[in-house]
Amino acid sequence: MVSVKREHRARPASRWSILPRLVADAPPAITLVVGAIVLILALLIITRPLTSLVLLTVYVGVSVVLSGVSEVVRTTDAGSLPRRLFGGAWIVVGLALLIGLGRTLEELPGILAMLLVLAGLASLFDAITQGSVSERVLATAWGGAQIVFGVLALTWPDVTLLVVAVVFGVRSAVFGLTLIIRGLRGFGPGSGGRRAMSDAFTAPPEYHDAPSRVAHRWRATGRFALSLVLVLLASGSWYLGSWIQSGAPVVDAFYDPPAVVPYDNGRLIRADAFSGQSPPGGDVQRILYTTRDALGRPAVASALVITPTESRPGARPVVVWNHGTTGVARGCAPSLRDASATHWAIPGLNDALERGWVVVASDYSGQGAPGVFPYLIGRGEARSSLDAVLAARELDGVALSRSTVAWGHSQGGHAALWMAEIAADYAPDIDLLGAAVLAPVTDPLELADEVTRNVATAELSIISSWVLVPYADTYDDVDLSRYVAPGAQTLVREMTQRCPTEPGVIVSVATALGVSEDSPLFPADLTTGPLGARLAENAATGPWDVPILVAWGDADEVIPARLQEGFVERACAQGDEVRWTVYAGYDHLATVLPRSRFLPVLISWTDALFTGRDAPTDDCARYADAAP
Structure with missing residues (x-):
């Protein structure tokens, strides 16, 4: 047997695991108790990542401090200074975690x-300064993998919490089981002074019997194999992250406002050609313009202006399209999508252009342009759309008449109703003749009460974040911490940074699913307190001085038909001129699709308003004794 030199140093991978070394030579009883405690805590972290967030933070903080202390006092060789610096940095970070526990719950992803x-840097230093070839290769692979995962953790902070909880939990569960086995073996016959089975988390013992050359080769082979696994895992994770990021919409410089913009609302800042698809018989431009947010503060918004290519004398009537829910992040702006100026995105667009109408489609402030997106916040939505019309008038070669009709679907229906409610006061130079709303959100509080009665799902968690975060960012009295589980604000805010059409939404879904079995992201009732009051404040209640056209499907899976029926009943009761139509078998999107049976009704109703002929039917008068 060929002897080799005894190893007295700890392997690089084990340096940062202080607890295993502290209990390595403990009596069996203590080892058994510690193992049971660690196993219980590990299972809690794995199965309840959100509930055990404080525990996870304390666990990480204590481990980091102890590991740093161990590194500072352990090193005595000539190359000890860099290691002590690493150890000192770990002590500082660990103490910061523990001292600022309440604040660091939200900052935990960045700290991790x-x-x-x-x-990772410490492991790379180990690879340079010590070890055999296989140890250096493993330290290099492990260091590089940790750096890659650190960068990805900054990119996906919401998932980081869940992944770290699982990694720490599984790691600790294995260690706890190892301690339990070691403790039980310690009570066996002939166990006195005998070291129990080693595990991946303890520092390797000194070799009392020199290993054979064959054993050395097996260890080296294992290190090389593990290094390959780490490289493949890090590379695959980096590729996946890059693929997800590459699918995110890119907000180009067009949407960044200049340092100085006009103070008045409805002023054109700049215009540019739209690079996406154009409808037959239409030219498309995108514009950046000034507006006011929900609280009346200066803001900037973007929009598409679609004009007929056929030249006609005189000013053209205007249709304002208010888009439905596309997310709440800047990158979710419809004007960033290739097909947003087609009849698939704007119902009846081709027919509108054939009749010589100009279509103006706002992104609303906060989408495309920077700012807070006014999701289901009526005045913010409506001001963005009204100011888009005013700004479009400043385009060269475009003559717009004062005659305007608002269209909108879902969230956009909410915006169109609010346009009709505030247009006379906010934009008196616009003659808003009517509002056609397709499957509209009419009362955000009523809808919130309806959807929150259902079992919490990943989709519901994401939509709830889209409502809660913009409301919290708009209204000072809506405190995010009141409605979100402790430590989950990062998760909730990250959900608002992704659009449903981009690959990154799978990260939001994974996050929502990951915590759904733990505790709800929104433990408080979203329909109560300041949020409930603000949701009620944004209900579209009228009265309206212009005709309203409402259409919905009786199979709408997003907004129950009975909510639309209640809206019509209330509008008719207060004397509004309302026409409604219900389509059997139509779901939430069916009314806006190109073959919808509602589109001819929409076009003829709008044409009657523009021409003044064949005034729209008032169904309140026709069916005064019948509910819709």
């Missing part, structure tokens, strides 16, 4: 990312 990068 920093720890991963720091640990």
